Amino acid sequence: MPWLYLLIAGLCEMVWPLGFKYTNGFSTRYWAIAITFGIMGFSLYLMSLSTKGPHAVPIGTAYAVWTGLGAAGTALLGIILFHESRDFVRLICLGLIIAGVVGLKFLSPPAQLPAPTAADTKTE
Secondary structure, three states: HHHHHHHHHHHHHHHHHHHHHOOOOOOOHHHHHHHHHHHHHHHHHHHHHHHHOOOOOHHHHHHHHHHHHHOOOOOOOHHHHHHHOOOOHHHHHHHHHHHHHHHHHHHHHOOOOOOOOOHHHHHO
């Protein structure tokens, strides 16, 4: 479940920067500014959920995946929605970011549960 939270947080992370474009730098369309900040907060909340609990994603991995998905996804959305450059080198670099995110997911060691302490094993 933590990886699902992180994936959804990454999707939010790629969407909210579009708010900069649609609100003209937060100076118009106040409803869109509110939605942008709501998505920002939801993204942070979901990322925080992914880093707690017994199967938590390590914070370094979670942050790298979160920002990587956001950066690559926002760049891809810019290509699709705003006709930004699609040159070969740019697409290769975006592919490398995505490969890094996938690598972190599949090559990260499983979460380690904390070792029980004497207080945990003591019965009264």
